[in-house]
Amino acid sequence: ETGVTQTPRHLVMGMTNKKSLKCEQHLGHNAMYWYKQSAKKPLELMFVYSLEERVENNSVPSRFSPECPNSSHLFLHLHTLQPEDSALYLCASSQGRQAAHYEQYFGPGTRLTVT
Amino acid sequence: GNSVTQMEGPVTLSEEAFLTINCTYTATGYPSLFWYVQYPGEGLQLLLKATKADDKGSNKGFEATYRKETTSFHLEKGSVQVSDSAVYFCALTPKTGGFKTIFGAGTRLFVKA
Numbered sequence: 001e002t003g004v005t006q007t008p009r010h011l012v013m014g015m016t017n018k019k020s021l022k023c024e025q026h027l028g029h030n031a032m033y034w035y036k037q038s039a040k041k042p043l044e045l046m047f048v049y050s051l052e053e054r055v056e057n058n059s060v061p062s063r064f065s066p067e068c069p070n071s072s073h074l075f076l077h078l079h080t081l082q083p084e085d086s087a088l089y090l091c092a093s094s095q096g097r098q099a100a101h102y103e104q105y106f107g108p109g110t111r112l113t114v115t
Numbered sequence: 116g117n118s119v120t121q122m123e124g125p126v127t128l129s130e131e132a133f134l135t136i137n138c139t140y141t142a143t144g145y146p147s148l149f150w151y152v153q154y155p156g157e158g159l160q161l162l163l164k165a166t167k168a169d170d171k172g173s174n175k176g177f178e179a180t181y182r183k184e185t186t187s188f189h190l191e192k193g194s195v196q197v198s199d200s201a202v203y204f205c206a207l208t209p210k211t212g213g214f215k216t217i218f219g220a221g222t223r224l225f226v227k228a
Contacts, residue, residue, distance in 0.1 A: 003164070031214060043159075043204070043218040056214055090158050094214075101166060103149060104157030104216065 002026055004107035006091050012113045013081065021076040021110045023091030030095065032074040033104065034066060039044060077102040080112045088112075117142045121205045121219035128195055129227050136190040136222045138179075138205035146207040148172075148181055148188040151220070153202045162203070172193075200226045 004025045013019050025032065034046040048056035049068040063085075065077040074091055088111050092104040122137040140148065151159040163172030165181035165188065166202045172179050177192045188205060205219040 007217055042220045045215060048214040050214060091202070092158075101147060103161040104159075106151075106160065108156070108158045 003104050005093060005094055006089075006107035006110050008110060009108065010111045010113075012058050012115060013078070014115055015081060015083075017081075018079040020078065020079070021089055021091075021112075023074040023076075023107055025072055025074075025093040025107075027093055027105060028072050028095070029093035029105070031093060032068060032071070033092040033094075034074065034076050035090040035092065037042075037090055037109070043090075046076075047099070078112075082110075086112055086114045117146070117207060117209055117217045119205050119207055119217050119219040121203075121222055123220075124223040125225055126222060127225045127227065131194045131198055132213050132226075134190070134192040134195045134224070136142075136203055136205075138188045138190065138219060140186050140188065140205075140217075142207055142209060144165070144210055145183060146209045148179070149206040149208070149216075150179055150188070150190050151204040151206060151218075153204065155201070159204060166179070175198075191197075193226070195226045197226045197228050201223055 007022045020072045033048050036044045046060045047066040052068045063080050066076040088109040090109045091107040094102045094104045118141045120139050149164045150162040152162045153159045163174045165172040168183040170181045179188050179190045202221045204221045204222045208216045
């Protein structure tokens with residue numbers, strides 16, 4: 001595997017379910033990101049981890065819970081979601097602590113539908 | 116605060132037409148600037164970047180110049196192809212530390228054969 005991979009690619013869940021999204025990067029990067037992409041809205045940064053420490057947390061509801069067990073893996077745990085949480089969830093990674101100098105590499109996303 | 120404004124789409128062009136997608140920004144200091152492209156069913160991928168004023172980023176026939184006097188980073192291509200149909204995002208990352216990249220709303224481009 002190369003680049004940034006995400007599983008599953010599609011997920012349909014009820015509002016009472018618990019599920020997790022997984023992201024893995026094979027680039028040797030040390031920062032990882034979760035974004036939410038909704039139709040007709042700008043990309044929303046949810047969480048950032050640098051060297052497995054959470055460094056950004058953008059007022060995301062507690063029904064979204066991130067986990068970064070090591071620099072290659074990032075999870076987003078989901079529980080009691082709402083229909084408005086339906087969106088494309090993108091994972092990204094970048095190298096270095098100087099974020100401004102480095103581009104982000106994105107996975108293909110997980111298309112989440114909450115019924 | 117930091118923000119990015121890009122032209123609304125969709126933009127529809129015929130093959131071999133000239134493309135310009137406008138992007139202007141507001142930021143403290145001199146951020147790094149990026150253009151990302153998202154093809155259908157995929158995540159974003161970097162198209163080009165510029166990290167200081169007057170830098171020109173270029174890739175796959177696309178170009179953008181970092182203009183601090185007009186706080187702009189317009190994307191151009193001299194001759195578009197059907198395969199360029201995608202959504203294009205302008206973005207900035209402040210150099211003041213942190214990991215927050217600000218993305219524009221995206222501009223969808225359709226290229227007709």
